[in-house]
Amino acid sequence: MTGQNQGGAARQPRRRGQGELESQVLAELRRAPHPVNAGWVQERLGGGLAYTTVITILTRLHVKGVVERERSGRSFAWTATADESGLAALRMRKVLDAEADREAVLASFVTALPPGDERLLRDLLAAAADEGED
Known part of the structure; x- marks a missing residue:
């Protein structure tokens, strides 16, 4: 019964923890040799992640100030401006600011x-x- 639970339905993929996907996207951008598009990031993340999900994460990271984007044709090329410790520090400040x-x-x-x-x-x-x- 590999891949199925006792009810016969296929197992759901493991859900990522809060912020885990953002960290993964940021890590891929930091490995990029130059500004890259969302499709490039999507390919490196694998796992059947939807293109729209990658765009959403990139946009959130842009709003947080840890990635930059520049117009490239009809889309954007993305570059990391912070590392994972910078992203964690932003999360900590956000929690502190809410108190x-x-x-x-x-x-x-x-x-x-x-x-x-x-x-x-x-x-x-x-x-x-x-x-x-x-």
């Missing part, structure tokens, strides 16, 4: 960090403060 008590959220976040991550965060904040003094 009324930023201080409480940040305090809870910092106190929940493992010691090594807390130390890293402190070092990054100190380095950013030093850059601001220059």
Whole structure:
């Protein structure tokens, strides 16, 4: 009964986690040798992903400011302007911006960090403060 559940219906493909498809699209754009069209991205992602889905993800990434697009004929050529860590940072800021008590959220976040991550965060904040003094 490979490929079927007990009711005889074919198994559904695994759903991607929230943001997983955006990360995959961004990774492919970062591997691209030059600005590429949505069809190029669709081919590299495989798995029967619809062209319209790729366009939707590219457009969302453009709105978030992590990809740029330039007119190329009747469509666009797309280029990554951020990496996956930049996309994750945007997500974190979006969550923080949605909360009324930023201080409480940040305090809870910092106190929940493992010691090594807390130390890293402190070092990054100190380095950013030093850059601001220059």
